[in-house]
Amino acid sequence: MYSSDRPEPVRRRRHRADDDAPHRRPGRADADVSALDGRAGHDPDTAEVPGGGDRWSTWPGLPAGSRGPHPRPGWLVTETGAVDHERGVLKTGKEADVHLLERGLPGRAGVLLAAKRYRDPTHRMFHRDAGYLEGRRVRRSREMRAMAQRTALGRDLLDGQWAAAEFAALARLYGAGAPVPYPVSVEGTEILLEFVGSPDGRAAPRLAALRPDPDGLAALWSDLADALGVLADLGWAHGDLSAYNVLVHGGRAVLIDLPQVVDVVGNPQGPEFLDRDVRRIGEWFVGRGLDPAAPAHLLSELRERSRLG
Ligand SMILES: Nc1ncnc2c1ncn2[C@@H]1O[C@H](COP(=O)(O)OP(=O)(O)OP(=O)(O)O)[C@@H](O)[C@H]1O
Numbered sequence: 338m339y340s341s342d343r344p345e346p347v348r349r350r351r352h353r354a355d356d357d358a359p360h361r362r363p364g365r366a367d368a369d370v371s372a373l374d375g376r377a378g379h380d381p382d383t384a385e386v387p388g389g390g391d392r393w394s395t396w397p398g399l400p401a402g403s404r405g406p407h408p409r410p411g412w413l414v415t416e417t418g419a420v421d422h423e424r425g426v427l428k429t430g431k432e433a434d435v436h437l438l439e440r441g442l443p444g445r446a447g448v449l450l451a452a453k454r455y456r457d458p459t460h461r462m463f464h465r466d467a468g469y470l471e472g473r474r475v476r477r478s479r480e481m482r483a484m485a486q487r488t489a490l491g492r493d494l495l496d497g498q499w500a501a502a503e504f505a506a507l508a509r510l511y512g513a514g515a516p517v518p519y520p521v522s523v524e525g526t527e528i529l530l531e532f533v534g535s536p537d538g539r540a541a542p543r544l545a546a547l548r549p550d551p552d553g554l555a556a557l558w559s560d561l562a563d564a565l566g567v568l569a570d571l572g573w574a575h576g577d578l579s580a581y582n583v584l585v586h587g588g589r590a591v592l593i594d595l596p597q598v599v600d601v602v603g604n605p606q607g608p609e610f611l612d613r614d615v616r617r618i619g620e621w622f623v624g625r626g627l628d629p630a631a632p633a634h635l636l637s638e639l640r641e642r643s644r645l646g
Pocket residue numbers: 427428429430431432433434435451453518530531532533534540541543581582593594595
């Protein structure tokens with residue numbers, strides 16, 4: 338899928354804040370924990386978080402289903418003694434705020450993560466909640482009714498549901514080889530993601546902020562076509578694709594903001610979402626010099642691959 342003369346896709350790149358830090362050997366995590374566990378002998382609920390951390394790492398307390406998929410990247414911090422430091426806000430958005438988090442053992446350089454925190458119900462807009470939920474399975478009908486009626490319970494469910502939906506979509510896409518940030522974990526309204534950016538904490542620019550030269554433009558379009566092809570093979574459309582939801586890191590496109598992934602076949606509006614995704618991103622590219630016929634070609638390929646015919 339990727340030609341060899343271009344940088345590796347994001348999922349295979351290392352994102353250690355300190356690339357010189359010693360590697361932990363695979364399979365040694367448990368042994369390391371006994372030696373380095375800062376929580377040893379402490380009640381994690383009351384003990385002060387060491388090293389000026391803002392909280393203990395949330396990883397050890399999470400059930401398996403809330404943790405990122407295998408194979409897990411080598412940079413992932415899983416030690417019980419690790420702590421999280423808040424390093425500032427990357428972006429405040431309509432529905433979520435994205436914070437920069439550093440996770441590591443006290444006294445050691447940590448790994449940067451993006452913490453996407455969905456807003457509490459009263460501060461959110463619900464523009465995504467209408468069409469996207471169609472065809473999405475919610476097992477208990479009481480919950481479905483609560484969501485539909487926008488009761489307090491329903492809004493909580495919706496918030497948690499968006500975080501859970503984004504995490505699940507990212508996990509599946511990462512496993513399928515799409516260029517998305519590795520989804521580290523989900524807990525309530527917070528998802529932790531691989532940080533896409535530089536080691537000093539600057540997030541990769543959005544596509545919308547760039548003016549690529551013709552070669553760069555062609556390479557990014559081809560990246561995007563590959564990425565959307567992976568989604569189409571799963572029967573999915575992004576659902577909110579635009580030059581604002583694509584980051585460009587090391588010359589490669591990385592898809593973000595995927596809570597509303599749409600089942601192209603199961604959702605009655607699925608084909609329209611797919612059309613809109615390709616039209617919107619296609620307009621951006623054509624406006625910057627892409628062959629105007631390219632978006633239509635991509636759309637028909639994606640429709641075929643998602644079995645819309
Ligand atoms: N994994 C990541 N690594 C680095 N930066 C990120 C990451 N995820 C999100 N961001 C930053 O946060 C911004 C908002 O993320 P995202 O689009 O997922 O949230 P949003 O609430 O939907 O925002 P908006 O309403 O602006 O679309 C991104 O444009 C990007 O700058």
